[in-house]
Amino acid sequence: MVMDMKKSFRFRGAKEKKKKALEQQFAKKIEDKVGDRLISREIAENVEYIKKLLGESGDLVTREFYILQDPEKKATVIYFDELSEKQVTQNFVIRPLMGWNRVDFDKEESDLWEMSFHTLVQAGEVKVETEMSKAVECLLSGDTILFIQGYAKVMIIGSRGWSGRGVGEPRAEAVVRGPREGLNETLLFSLGMIRRRLKDPDLRVKMYTMGKRTKTLVSLLYVEGIVRPEIVEEVENRLRRIDIDGVLETNYIEEFIRDQTWTPFPLLQNTERPDVVVAHLLEGKVAILVDGTPHALIAPAVFTQFYYSPEDYYQAFEIASFLRLIRVISFFIALSLPSLYIAFVSFHPEMIPSKLQLAMAAGRATVPFASIIEALLMELSVEILREASIRLPGPIGPTIGIVGALVIGDAAVTAGLVSPAMVIVVGLTTISSYANPSYSGAISVRLIRFPLMILAAIFGLYGIMLGFMFLLLHLVQLRSFGVPYLAPYAPLNPSDLKDTLIRVPWPWMNRRPSFFYPKDERRQPKESQHDSLEKGRQTKNKKGEETQ
Amino acid sequence: MKNQNQPGLSPLGSFAFLYLSIIGVWVFSFPREVVRSSSYQGVWVILFTGLFSLVFFYLTTKLTMRFPRQTFSSYIPEILGSKRNRWLGRLLSMPIFIFFVIYFLFVISTNIRIFGEVLVSAVFHNTPLSAVIIMFLLTAIPAAMAEPYLLAKVNLFLLPFTLIPFLILFYAAFQRGEWVQLLPIFPIDWSTISQAIITVLFAFAGYELVVYIAAHYQNTDKAAKSHCFVILGVTFTYVVNYLSCLSVFGMDELKKLMWPPFEIAKETYAPMLLLERLEFALLIVWLVNVFACVSNFFMVLVRMIMDIYRFPSKASKVVTWILVPIIYAMAIYPKNFMSLMVWKGWVTMGHLTIIGINVILLVIAIIRKKKGSIKETGVEMK
Structure with a gap:
């Protein structure tokens, strides 16, 4: 017994050790390799070190040359072939340094480094570093680095430039009316699009580098003065x-x-649209952009806003309100129609009108499965079709999706595998789930549908209702950065209801949503502006009448 | 970060919480019991019971307002004990606490059982009662573990949905009801009424929760007003329920119906709606009501036990899971419907006793001049 315990202790000790070693390895991987190594006076040593560090990479370009054609003044330029803009390096670094357009240079009096820094290197973005780690980091980001013999420092020339995707239309968030520009994989382009829309000196952009190996640029955006400082801090x-x-x-x-x-629900919103990012920033939220992806994160998020489309604000308010209502209905259809079908067919057939019930029973007469199996089969095959149509190449995708659904559905009905009503239910459910403007919101509904169907199969409407209660309890407990997820409904605030199920016209939306606790609550002065506009219009009309 | 919006119950939240706690499953048998106990004077009985409850609710509110931000588990020992011997207060208040716990257990289990009975007799003819009850209890578990203010939010969210059954009742009364059935109303026979009040009082049980929940109010001063509205709302609901049942069925038929509102929905024919028969729709929407009632009581029960034994807040999960089998056993215990009705009688007795306890406590508190101040926070506000 004692032996066993000892053994287990020893075993645990070994495990701990291994864990520690792994941790150390992780830490060592990136930082310790370069460490605090300083740059040497000898060029050859530096170049050798970098080459070795990068494993003699084939895409690393090193160019050794003499400054101003003087063989005593050796210099080396290093850059990555694919990451840097070669024009910059060649025209504004190498060419002037080599002395193509020769300048008068008093060899004895001027310092070569100062001379190169101030006159010869003609690039716009140049900085000087003495640590090797910084040099390597910049080199990996696409900058060009320049060593000069005899100086223990490095010149880093900003020459980042790589081929990226042009500005495209956001595919997942298409609108009929509104800007068609989407954010870009290159962080700086995206930031540019946002700055262009929000020329506020209070717009703050904080940069972070994340990922020990990828060194990805991450930026945090907010408008100081609107956003609650605690949210930014958090x-x-x-x-x-x-x-x-x-x-x-x-x-x-x-x-x-x-x-x-x-939780199956998305606790942060994401968007591909710069206009949406700006709209959220103006509501007192925070946006997080990551280099390498066009999707921005918005925090905090509330549940209802997943059902708002950017178009709601670009279209007439009556239409926007109507569309929101449609989306709410589609939410409930997507969530519960299959489970309602199961419940009605297997538990409460008396509740549906008798004619419909007869028709449904006739359709189901040949179906050999229980309604839950039937529904699960159909739902699963639709999910498979959906998944497959994303992977299918280019233009065939949607076609195959529709054809597949139609053909398989029809064949299944003719073969007597499923009832026609079930096909309608599945079709409606699938279409309804696409009415959700946010993909992450829609996908959570797709997920919750299945447990609800199982509940409906066991307890009918009772099960569905209990499932809804459970969902509600879960939703009420959720928080996104301190903001209740069901706001503005669950902590009820009448002034926030202006932009919920109905969207009131812009002149009436005086306040920002209060549940994000904005520091600056007002969007516009209280009606005064609107009133003066109205008055202006009226007086104009009067004048027009008088002149007539 | 978490404390940014003062998380307490707003007056509206407390209204929803208490309203839904009172109107639980009792609504189903209410019209029958009113008619049986009071024959033609049902409306008066309901109104007077409402008045009666209003008075006692006001007294209970007064008691809780003397000790703002304190739950009863901290102020009852304070009222009964002295500052020198704190243990004396705790010792004297122990029987009261135990009584509260047992009473709450009874309320929860009877509610679940009656709703289960209704469900099984109406739809799930082949489903065992225990399965229905277990399902209900399991769903109530997360509610029981929730923070009070979150549960109040849930209540507020559900409140509009609980009005749907009354729309159906209204509709039925207009469609099939007859004014003549409501008569006679006079003369008032006081002896019948006073006896009937005791029987009908069970339907107003539920506002006892205020002794715990008042500690979580944002603003204790405004409590009295919203409490008055609670009783008014409940009385109105019951009157509507009773009158619509009476107008459709008449007195003699009503006496023999097991669940009159449910029967009304059966009688109603709504060609405009998608659904052909409304009774199960009514039942399902009523589930919301019962669920809110049960989860409110359950949550307060869990919090109460944790308060009494000074458990850390993490223990709520353990306490809830320990209580689940007890409630289940109690819900399943009555052998048949008759014994279930006996249990319901005990609930009424328990309610009366608690009213009595609260009044006595208030009197003692006034005599001994015990009063809490806001600075002495018995409950940690989260």
């Missing part, structure tokens, strides 16, 4: 805690910083 705190080797998409960050891990 987001910053959570961002700082992330310690991972790579950040490739915003979801890497989303899963680290959201309030609760176990």
